[in-house]
Each structure stands twice: as structure tokens, then as C-alpha cells.
Amino acid sequence: MEINEATHNFDPSWKIGEGRYGSVYKGILRHMHVAIKMLPSYGSKTQLDFQDEVEVLSRVRHPNLVTLIGNCPESRSLVYEYLRNGCLEDRLACKGNTPPLPWKVRTCIATEICSALVFLHSNTLVLCMGM
Numbered sequence: 240m241e242i243n244e245a246t247h248n249f250d251p252s253w254k255i256g257e258g259r260y261g262s263v264y265k266g267i268l269r270h271m272h273v274a275i276k277m278l279p280s281y282g283s284k285t286q287l288d289f290q291d292e293v294e295v296l297s298r299v300r301h302p303n304l305v306t307l308i309g310n311c312p313e314s315r316s317l318v319y320e321y322l323r324n325g326c327l328e329d330r331l332a333c334k335g336n337t338p339p340l341p342w343k344v345r346t347c348i349a350t351e352i353c354s355a356l357v358f359l360h361s362n363t364l365v366l367c368m369g370m
């Protein structure tokens with residue numbers, strides 16, 4: 240299976256984080272670095288979250304939103320573009336000994352988050368209405 244190969248059979252050294260959805264692995268899929276989120280089990284709530292995330296993220300593209308590259312319902316995994324500097328939360332918290340972000344950069348990030356939120360609100364409304 241491609242996801243197994245991409246993560247070297249979920250080798251612990253390829254694990255990059257732990258989130259609400261479970262473990263996140265770095266992987267190489269079709270010569271591309273990716274981040275792979277694994278759902279631990281298929282409870283009805285997590286299944287709905289999985290479907291929602293696939294439904295919304297696969298239909299939106301924005302420079303300030305991580306790109307969902309694909310998903311694999313059989314292995315309950317979501318495949319995202321790999322963020323070399325970690326996620327925003329990690330950068331804000333200076334995880335991995337990264338230097339603190341200057342306030343000018345933080346202000347810029349806040350503005351860009353607003354732009355992504357406006358984009359999502361206008362587009363998810365259209366998606367929800369099935370237009």
C-alpha cells in the first residue's frame with residue numbers, strides 16, 4: 240500500500256506530531272514530501288470529521304491554507320502538503336528551537352489568517368449550499 244511505503248511502514252522516526260486525529264507522519268509519496276494524518280479508529284464523530292475535512296479542503300485552494308493532496312478511506316489517512324517549518328502553532332510556540340517570530344511577522348500572519356477565514360467563509364457557504 241502506498242501510504243505504508245511512503246511512511247516506511249509508519250516508522251516511529253518518521254512521526255512528526257500528534258493531533259486531534261491521531262499520529263502525523265512525514266512521508267514521500269510520488270517523489271513529493273507529504274504529511275500524513277492517521278485516524279486511530281472509525282467512530283461516527285471522527286468519520287464525519289474526516290468526511291468534512293475531505294469535502295471542504297479538497298475543494299478550496301488558498302495560499303494561507305495547507306493543501307489537502309488526497310485521502311485514503313481504507314487506511315483512514317489524510318495526505319497534506321508537507322510544511323518544512325512545521326505548522327503555525329509550532330512556529331508561534333517556537334517548537335524545535337526555532338527563533339521567536341518578530342511582532343511585525345506575527346501581525347502579518349494575523350492579517351493573512353483573516354484573509355483565509357474570509358475566503359473559507361465565503362466559499363464554504365457556497366459549498367454547503369451545493370452551488
Ligand SMILES: Nc1ncnc2c1ncn2[C@@H]1O[C@H](COP(=O)(O)OP(=O)(O)OP(=O)(O)O)[C@@H](O)[C@H]1O
Nearest residue numbers: 255256257258259260263274319320321322325326
Ligand atoms: N502539513 C504538515 N506539515 C508538517 N507538519 C505537520 C503538518 N500537519 C501536521 N503537522 C505536525 O503534526 C502536529 C499535529 O498536527 P495538527 O495539529 O494539524 O493535528 P490535528 O489536531 O489533527 O489537526 P486539526 O487542527 O485539523 O484538528 C503539528 O503540531 C505538526 O507538528
